[in-house]
Amino acid sequence: MENSPSSSKLIRWFDPRFRQIGTWAFILNRVTAIGLTVYLVLHLFMLGKLAQGPEAYDSFIALAKTPLIKFGELLVVAAGILHGTNGIRITLNSFGIAVRYQVQIFIIMLVLSLAGIAYFAYFMFFLA
């Protein structure tokens, strides 16, 4: 049972050796999933400031406009795009669609995602 799951093997998640592209796709999906879940919790807490009135919310927005927080938000957008495009591929494959081309689709999705992330970075830091 060398490959059976066990909590004592948690550390293996972080071992980058001998990984195939599919495993990288899996890691990307899992890391973005955890990041987005953490963001969801923060997002719900911070929007609670709306119930505390204008001062509380507007001072939070002032904080959100600082470069560090904006960079964090860009990471959230990047995670969302990567998780979404990868998720569409996984869904198609799971229902037996285009399973033979999963590597190619992953790479195409990755390129599209990077283009989308670059657009968001430009929008957030130069236009908005």
Added chain:
Amino acid sequence: MDGMISKPKVQEGAWLWLLKVLFGLVIAVLIAVHFIVNHLVASGGLLTYQDVINYYKNPGVTTMEIAFLIFVVSHALMGTRSIILDLNPSEKILKFINWGMLILGSVAIIYGIWLVQVIAASR
């Protein structure tokens, strides 16, 4: 090849897996709506308290945001559960996690609906 495809885990159940996948697709659509409406339709974005209050006067907005919240919270919890299943929890621990997640999800959704009502009632 078969090992590469996403499928229900031993303790996950096919229906929960299917729900997770379908909610993921719904979120892919709703997140686009959430972004376009919040950042492009609401002119200049929602960067002040008053902007948000005015924006939430629209019942379509409150409905969309509550639906989005329910799908996202459910998908996040189902996903977290399937991550936890990779750690092979015992039946006892899994039962505890199931209840914990049901309660956590309900609290998050009720809190979100409450918050939307508070915002919509503000002026």
